[in-house]
Amino acid sequence: MKKRLLVAMVGLVGVVLIAHDVPLALHLSQIERDRLTTAIERDAFTIGGKISPTLPLEDPERRSAINSVLDEYLQTKSGTIVVVDSNGYLLSSTDPSVTPGTDYVGRPEIATALLGDPSSGTRLSNTLGGDLVYVAVPVLSGAEVLGAVRITFPKSVLDKSVRDQLQGLLLAASVSIAMAIVVALVFARTVSKPLDKLRATTDILASGDLTATALEEGPGETRQLARSFNAMAKRLGGLIDRQRAFAGDASHQLRTPLTALRLRLEQAGELIASSPELAQVHIDEALNETDRLTHLTEQLLRLARAEGAVLEKENIDVSEIVRDRAQEWQYLADEHEVEIIVQAPDSLMINANQLAIREIIDNYMDNALEVAPPKSQITLTILALVDSVEIVVSDSGRGMSLQQRERAFDRFWRADADSNRRTGSGLGLAIVAQLAQASGLRVELRESPTGGVDAVVGIPKSV
Structure with a gap:
């Protein structure tokens, strides 16, 4: 019983946690992804705003100003930043493997940004050989698009950030399961311990010890069960004691009229040939003993029916x-x-x-x-x-x-x-x-x- 209670309570908590935390985890995961994407987009617009005045300049002054802004960003953040001009040619990048002048107009996110619209999402990168998360925004000077800024991260970096945020939820679920186990153990012990004792007392009573009584402890239901058991045991003990006393008294009281009846019949048998009149006297006395025996038997039956009965009112x-x-x-x-x-x-x-x-x-x-x-x-x-x-x-x-x-x-x-x-x-x-x-x-x-x-x-x- 203890195991069943434990499994039932922990299983119930597990089902509740699954029903509650799985949708919550999915929702929080999406919120965290949106938050990170929004933060990256904000950084991209910030970088674009800082480099916008330098894009009309000529190199090397323009490249130096852009690199200064990118270095400042990398001091606190991570990611790969690409800055292109209005034609989609690379002006500067935090990726040292990429040379200035590389054509990026073939990247869909860069093309969208050069049209004046920001874009974000996840796509497969042939260069990285895996998925990347990107944000590309236009660099504006009024209504004129001067270029574009793209910030990218490996998708694994974003996934790790999401997992880090979900660890708190997982920890809370683990603590809930642990608390459920502790509460279930305490509850199962509280419920099963008095029931185990009551079962042991029942075994003692079944073995013939009619003085066995159950301790009234535990929850209200088990205390009531123990009280009912004790009342039953007391009633059963009283009935058996009265039954034993009844059997002893009945055998004692029946012995006297039966003995007298036997003596009368023996005497009548001895006298029936020599003195029929005296034999008839003994037969009449035997009949009287029979009447007394009948009356005694009826009284005993009435007493047996009355014992232990509960009469309606x-x-x-x-x-x-x-x-x-x-x-x-x-x-x-x-x-x-x-x-x-x-x-x-x-x-x-x-x-x-x-x-x-x-x-x-x-x-x-x-x-x-x-x-x-x-x-x-x-x-x-x-x-x-x-x-x-x-x-x-x-x-x-x-x-x-x-x-x-x-x-x-x-x-x-x-x-x-x-x-x-x-x-x-x-x-x-x-x-x-x-x-x-x-x-x-x-x-x-x-x-x-x-x-x-x-x-x-x-x-x-x-x-």
């Missing part, structure tokens, strides 16, 4: 739900000679999971009916508090100590008085706790003013 009328559950349980309450009283407003809307609240109320009502004495009451109350709504199921049973109330939501826990009770599984309140966690509710057991227990489910108003 909706706007519900909690008063309607409480009245509905009270009506459903009234039939069983009548068999126990227990009265159910509902204290709730006509309507109270709140955002919560309806199935979770129904299941929690049903578990509370089941426990309350188990302990409520005949001729007593079970009260379902809705309390609208500042930040929550509470549903309270109050019974008039024997009550529970503080330690018992704190442990009541543990799996398979039962009070000492219930330890020999054959119908309970000790999972009802554990299921309540799991449903509350999955739906964002709060559950607790309080001491009731009537001496029993107030089983509470709190629904936050902000949920």
Whole structure:
């Protein structure tokens, strides 16, 4: 990944530089060539202006004056200068190999200058055996053309000057590439280092170490990814821990009814021939154990479904739900000679999971009916508090100590008085706790003013 980021960033900068600097270099090259040509043309006109008064003179005075001007030019500049008269014959030149009187009228630039027009450009020189850059201008005295001045350079000299000017641009491009490499390295390290650490942490988690956590460092995106990973790892660890505890508790709790069932069936088998009536008693007890085993299995399945779940919420009328559950349980309450009283407003809307609240109320009502004495009451109350709504199921049973109330939501826990009770599984309140966690509710057991227990489910108003 680090290499890909590096190549991507440097490649992007390279493409931008090519798209920007190549046209710029071509433009600057043309500007530099035009500038040099203009400068040479200016020098040619300057020389022409200086020698114009001397051209009507006779040699050797004329040649001496022209040579003096040319020598002065060569002290600061370079190039080959040719001065011709109005007929195109050489008067003087900085090239010692050329003799005065040589006919230059055949050179196109000289011919153009003698017609009164300056000319400049590049052409092949047979004398030099290569391209040369030339500027030829007329020497004027008023409107009369007295001669011409031509300054030439080998094209390589002009090209070198252009390359020298473009070196700055090339240097800037090189510095940009170098800076892009440095920035890309820093960026790639900043991005890839926390990702590499996160990958290593993932490998540790995959190997079975559920305590592995990722460091929240690097850019915001990687920090968020690390937080999500840690939340996932924590959730996964909790699920596996609960799964292990569930398997251990389930195997322990299932062993007792299975053992009792086996003993009852063995005893029934031994007595079926000698005492059919007693054998039938053992068979009936075996059926009871089977019912208990079925109930325990159903409770275990409900608990497994509730663990780790996240239940969706909706706007519900909690008063309607409480009245509905009270009506459903009234039939069983009548068999126990227990009265159910509902204290709730006509309507109270709140955002919560309806199935979770129904299941929690049903578990509370089941426990309350188990302990409520005949001729007593079970009260379902809705309390609208500042930040929550509470549903309270109050019974008039024997009550529970503080330690018992704190442990009541543990799996398979039962009070000492219930330890020999054959119908309970000790999972009802554990299921309540799991449903509350999955739906964002709060559950607790309080001491009731009537001496029993107030089983509470709190629904936050902000949920």
